[in-house]
Amino acid sequence: MILIHIALRNLLTHKVKSAIVGGLLVFAAFLIIVGLSLISSIDKSMSKSIVNSVAGHIQLQQKGAKDELSIFGQMGSNEIGYIHNFAEVRKKIEALPEVAAIIPMGIDSSIVFGGNVLDVKLEALRNAVKAGDKQQVDVVRRHVRRMVALLDDELKNLKGFSDAAKMSDDMKQGLIDVAAANQPTFWDSFDQDPFARLEFLENKIAKMAIGEDMLMLRYVGTDTERFRKVFDRFEMVDGAPIPPGQRGFLFNKFTYEEQVKHKTARRLDKIKDRLAEGAQVATDDEIKLWIKLNRSQYKEITYQLDDVATAEVKLALQTELDSKEEDLPKLVDAFMDVTDANFSQRYEVFYKVIAPRIRLYAIRVGDTMTINGFSQSGYATTVNVKMYGTFRFHGLDRSTMAGAFNVLDLMTYRDLLGYMTADKKAEIAKLQAASGLKELKRDTAEAELFGEGAGEQVEDTTNATPTAAAAATPTDAPAEATPAALAAGSGGGSAKVFARELEKHVYTQAELDGGVIRSTAIMLKPGVSVEEGMAKVNAAIDANKFELKALDWRAASGLVGNFVGVIYAVLAFSIFIIFLVSLVIINNSLVMSTLERTREIGTMRAIGAQRWEILLMFVVEAVVMAIVFGAIGCALGYSLVAWYGHFGILAANDFMSFLAGGPRFYPALPGWGLPVAMVAVGIVTLISTLYPAWLATRITPLAAMQDSE
Amino acid sequence: MATPSATQPIVHLSNVDKDYQLGAVTVTALRQVSLEIAPGEFTVIAGPSGSGKTTLLNLIGCVDVATRGEVVVAGRDTGKLSEGDLTRLRLNALGFIFQSFNLVGVLDAFQNVEFPLLLQKQLNAVQRKERVMDLLQRVGIAEYAHHRPGELSGGQRQRVAIARALVTRPRIVLADEPTANLDSVTGNQILDLMQELNREGTTFLFSTHDPKVVSRAGRVIRLVDGRIQAEESVEQFQSSHA
Numbered sequence A: 001m002i003l004i005h006i007a008l009r010n011l012l013t014h015k016v017k018s019a020i021v022g023g024l025l026v027f028a029a030f031l032i033i034v035g036l037s038l039i040s041s042i043d044k045s046m047s048k049s050i051v052n053s054v055a056g057h058i059q060l061q062q063k064g065a066k067d068e069l070s071i072f073g074q075m076g077s078n079e080i081g082y083i084h085n086f087a088e089v090r091k092k093i094e095a096l097p098e099v100a101a102i103i104p105m106g107i108d109s110s111i112v113f114g115g116n117v118l119d120v121k122l123e124a125l126r127n128a129v130k131a132g133d134k135q136q137v138d139v140v141r142r143h144v145r146r147m148v149a150l151l152d153d154e155l156k157n158l159k160g161f162s163d164a165a166k167m168s169d170d171m172k173q174g175l176i177d178v179a180a181a182n183q184p185t186f187w188d189s190f191d192q193d194p195f196a197r198l199e200f201l202e203n204k205i206a207k208m209a210i211g212e213d214m215l216m217l218r219y220v221g222t223d224t225e226r227f228r229k230v231f232d233r234f235e236m237v238d239g240a241p242i243p244p245g246q247r248g249f250l251f252n253k254f255t256y257e258e259q260v261k262h263k264t265a266r267r268l269d270k271i272k273d274r275l276a277e278g279a280q281v282a283t284d285d286e287i288k289l290w291i292k293l294n295r296s297q298y299k300e301i302t303y304q305l306d307d308v309a310t311a312e313v314k315l316a317l318q319t320e321l322d323s324k325e326e327d328l329p330k331l332v333d334a335f336m337d338v339t340d341a342n343f344s345q346r347y348e349v350f351y352k353v354i355a356p357r358i359r360l361y362a363i364r365v366g367d368t369m370t371i372n373g374f375s376q377s378g379y380a381t382t383v384n385v386k387m388y389g390t391f392r393f394h395g396l397d398r399s400t401m402a403g404a405f406n407v408l409d410l411m412t413y414r415d416l417l418g419y420m421t422a423d424k425k426a427e428i429a430k431l432q433a434a435s436g437l438k439e440l441k442r443d444t445a446e447a448e449l450f451g452e453g454a455g456e457q458v459e460d461t462t463n464a465t466p467t468a469a470a471a472a473t474p475t476d477a478p479a480e481a482t483p484a485a486l487a488a489g490s491g492g493g494s495a496k497v498f499a500r501e502l503e504k505h506v507y508t509q510a511e512l513d514g515g516v517i518r519s520t521a522i523m524l525k526p527g528v529s530v531e532e533g534m535a536k537v538n539a540a541i542d543a544n545k546f547e548l549k550a551l552d553w554r555a556a557s558g559l560v561g562n563f564v565g566v567i568y569a570v571l572a573f574s575i576f577i578i579f580l581v582s583l584v585i586i587n588n589s590l591v592m593s594t595l596e597r598t599r600e601i602g603t604m605r606a607i608g609a610q611r612w613e614i615l616l617m618f619v620v621e622a623v624v625m626a627i628v629f630g631a632i633g634c635a636l637g638y639s640l641v642a643w644y645g646h647f648g649i650l651a652a653n654d655f656m657s658f659l660a661g662g663p664r665f666y667p668a669l670p671g672w673g674l675p676v677a678m679v680a681v682g683i684v685t686l687i688s689t690l691y692p693a694w695l696a697t698r699i700t701p702l703a704a705m706q707d708s709e
Numbered sequence B: 001m002a003t004p005s006a007t008q009p010i011v012h013l014s015n016v017d018k019d020y021q022l023g024a025v026t027v028t029a030l031r032q033v034s035l036e037i038a039p040g041e042f043t044v045i046a047g048p049s050g051s052g053k054t055t056l057l058n059l060i061g062c063v064d065v066a067t068r069g070e071v072v073v074a075g076r077d078t079g080k081l082s083e084g085d086l087t088r089l090r091l092n093a094l095g096f097i098f099q100s101f102n103l104v105g106v107l108d109a110f111q112n113v114e115f116p117l118l119l120q121k122q123l124n125a126v127q128r129k130e131r132v133m134d135l136l137q138r139v140g141i142a143e144y145a146h147h148r149p150g151e152l153s154g155g156q157r158q159r160v161a162i163a164r165a166l167v168t169r170p171r172i173v174l175a176d177e178p179t180a181n182l183d184s185v186t187g188n189q190i191l192d193l194m195q196e197l198n199r200e201g202t203t204f205l206f207s208t209h210d211p212k213v214v215s216r217a218g219r220v221i222r223l224v225d226g227r228i229q230a231e232e233s234v235e236q237f238q239s240s241h242a
Ligand SMILES: Nc1ncnc2c1ncn2[C@@H]1O[C@H](COP(=O)(O)OP(=O)(O)O)[C@@H](O)[C@H]1O
Pocket: B020, B021, B022, B027, B028, B029, B047, B048, B049, B050, B051, B052, B053, B054, B055, B056
């Protein structure tokens, strides 16, 4: 068609106009393509991060709950309600052909004391005494004695600062006990009755030393076995998964490294990472700070070393530093003063010589850890649970957001939650009635719940150790009584035995599904869109009259979920602005070119072209421009996206890596991106052509007659 | 529509006035103009600058309408036609040759000539090509068929323009000072061509203020201040300018 020819010819002939209009259109198309690719890829990868780590595609929470679920939102208990009928919900929702799985969960955070070095050393001392290893007893005892002396010093310092009148009686008594344990007489007579002395140290002194490793842990209480299988980002790093149906805790490797690892070691790791990224000690303020802390906090290391270890470390450091210094603190200080040149050597020595002799992690795989929660009714609850290992969410290793999630079994979670279902209350009441006791001893009652065998063993140990009563934490109100709470305690032997029994207990699926939970994650089958899933799940909720509210992963994840919406808005807005500017500029330049072509258009009209044919010519020209420049812009944008899609963009920080769903971000153009960009460019071009085209149709054939050359 | 016969005039004007409104002032460019053009004529409208030649051609060319009086072109009263109909009349019954050639700069000679045929949508590509090439041949620039106007001389351009005016086989070809932008030699060649084409059957009506050009005409309509001063034969004109 001649009009297309004219349009193309015009583009080539009016170079300046074409350059301006073309440049704008190319840029607009480019921006749309790149922007859409980035956003849709972020959306996709972030949805993977969120969906496949903890949220699932859809979350259900109690309908009418005060707070909306916010999985990645702020810590702290929010009132998101409870789900009591999970078993039934599961049956109905899992029956939907669109649903792959539904997982019960509750997200909470609690305080965990890492257990202190004194505890560990006291256990070592007890073992040495039991084994009758005189030499070992001597070494450990000297270490413990030194630790007690340090503790006494510290507490006396503390006392100087605080008002004695305001001190609790417990605290006052504690100070007296520690002072007593710091007397030479206490130690001189140690061998006469080592178990009594140990008892005293374990029960009265060790608790005064807590506080150095207070961890605030966020965890998702869930059906651990199903969680592990359904969330494909989940993978074990150390240790083993929690055996199906059993109690247990898994650390997120990120949290484990950040919070549980020995501070000095952690700082050395960070320095190593930072140097690997190309930083230099001299110019990096953070590295300088870490070095300063490592040097000043030499006690973190020296405090943990007994005589033998002290001698070994001292020798190694003297060799390493080529020094005759006898004072270990000074050696550690000098050793920690690392430079670019010696860092890798020092790092190696640290892990070879020092690390094996200190507690590298406050809680190790296989340890039983004590979680201090606040139950929903406001009582402090304390449970013991075994740490089975560490895991990570694949690709989200560095993300603080995903890395904050640890995993806890449902039963322990419920104990911490302290929420008792009517069923459970009734069950306990029944047991009480059956046993004919006025108030059933809580530990026995719970033991009954878990069967005779467990109960008997617990009772045996209860009889053997007089501290059993103390193990049943007196802080708990009867309604809060839970097996694990009973098992928790300040180091009493029987509690530990009881906890061990609990650890071994395998709960049935019915038990797991039967109790209270706070929300559930629904994973959809591949290929099912979230919208479709939401519709089906909502229909099922209505059909079964469940008191539940469904939220898609975006809504359920809190602020992060809206992030994509926000950048969409930002992109949309900037594209809108660019379009507006383009519109004005293109319009102007087309008006100018129309005026320039007045004679030509007049001639066409004179020769016999109708108005609409002139209009058509402009429309064709606009479409040709849109196609040509839109295509160029799309091609440029697509090349850029393809380039980065192939090589990836390094996620600059942990939030970026969360968005990217991995260490690198691979943008990809969604299938609908190209048509959207082309149509958008087309629309802008057409709109900006409207006015000049209208002007052109106003040109009369007389314009051809006027001579103006 | 009456079938045009050889004896019916192609153009018929009676008592035509044309006023231009310049703000509050009314300029009357044509007064009481009556004339007829018969098929086969080679007529020139002569007169000094500002005498109303262009205005008259515009009325006959259906690009403007008379203020008063009747303008009938190819049997149709232009005062009663819609703009679309006027456009169609221009396309099918008239050919235009402009003083400044007015070729479409982005199209080559062939495409410029073909353009009216494309608007007519009556011939297929093969027929169009034949018709266009024949005409380019006839005006003597077939070898420049694929040159753009910018690559052609003034005379060559005007030949292209003539071919374009003739390509639809119009009842009459109107030309407003077709040689004004050409040197006298080239102008003469163009006039030769027009004369030849006229002999072959095309009706020409053109304007000029150049006495030498007037001498080539078969009939001279003399305009002074918008009035037809005299209808004179070429001989009379020549003697009056001798
Ligand atoms: N568009 C117009 N508006 C106002 N006056 C016009 C216009 N066109 C022509 N005229 C006036 O009409 C008269 C005739 O002009 P024109 O037909 O162009 O004469 P010519 O072509 O013989 O030089 C002149 O006085 C001119 O100023």
